[in-house]
Amino acid sequence: MTLPDIEALDAADPLSDLRHRFSLPAGKIYLDGNSLGALPKAAMARVEEVVRKEWGHDLISSWNSNDWINLPVTVGEKIAGLVGAAPGQVISCDTVSINLFKLIVTALQLQEGRRVILTQEDNFPTDLYMTEGVGGLLGQQRCTTRTVPADQLLAAMDTDVALLLLTQVNFRDGRLHDIAAITRAAHAKGILVLWDLAHSAGVVPLELDRWQVDMAVGCGYKFLNGGPGAPGFLYLAEKHQNQVNQPLSGWLGHAEPFAFEPGYRPARGVVRYLGGTPGILGLAALDASLDVFAGLDMNQIRAKSSAMTAVFIDGVRSNPICADCQVLTPLAAERRGSQVSLAHPQAYGVAQALIEAGVVVDFRAPDIVRFGFSPLYNSYRDVAAALQQLLRILAEAEYLQARFATRARVT
């Protein structure tokens, strides 16, 4: 694509003004919003107000006067609007890992007589680790994990399977599952589904109610831009609520926390899935960040995401300089999320050279460079500039330079 083509795409982009709602570092092209979303200006202002006024001045009264106590629910309901969930089914709390634990145990309790959790062998590690943890706790008689390659999932759905646990968009290659179709296939075998939406929420249109999803979890700090370590969320379809207790029976999930009863009596509804006191600073940042989505159409966000990844993929595939790069992400836009993953023998060096050139990407072992595109704050010019830097680094073999060889603890 030529520069005028790129400029025309930006000029016609209905979302182009949204980038002004973010605080973006000058001179950088940020393509890592799939790991840590950029900072919405509203979140900065909100955190400052919560710290100064609500914490500093209003102090303990804020639990009531500033409605801190309901933040997990109010934030959950904002997320519900982005994932196609009617009210009363989403709550924002804890991390994805912890929410997985609570829901995996819930699913096993709902599915008496079935003990297998079916998942994909290249699922995100925490999803695999948490199923291992539940298996270790409950014993293999009650919980065994079956991990298979993606193309064997259907064949592995038998009547021993209690729960199918999948991530919609694979973190390595960006491949996207058809939630509706897979959920239907699982239900036909009496299997419940738990979808991890870490790389979907905020960038892929979701219809959890319509697709009859049983359970889901997702991340607050990726495409929802809630800030480092922002609380995640969980969705539990109404029909599964109030049947079983959740295993992390903390006091804020009690029916009457301030009755201080010695015995646990769970609250009704999804509030039961709260544990201890929520981190208000993190929730407040996420709450303000979600306002960026107010009034936006997820299909419009998805259309821009697909177009940006297409421009990048076409640029890589049409250029002989990129001969050593393999595009791992599906070429069909409807089969990928909002990232492009390139395999390269010197991937770590390529990622580091890009970062030094001001194009912030990340590396995933063993050989992947990930380019994450956020339709809210990335432009088509960003896509073109990232491609240009990639071509330069590959043409000059800059990735071989010694300073790009040392690995940091977080990649």
Ligand SMILES: *Cc1c(COP(=O)(O)O)cnc(C)c1O
């Ligand atoms: C980022 C990510 C997580 C993160 O889990 P946390 O417990 O919130 O750190 C989980 N699952 C997937 C698929 C992810 O991409």
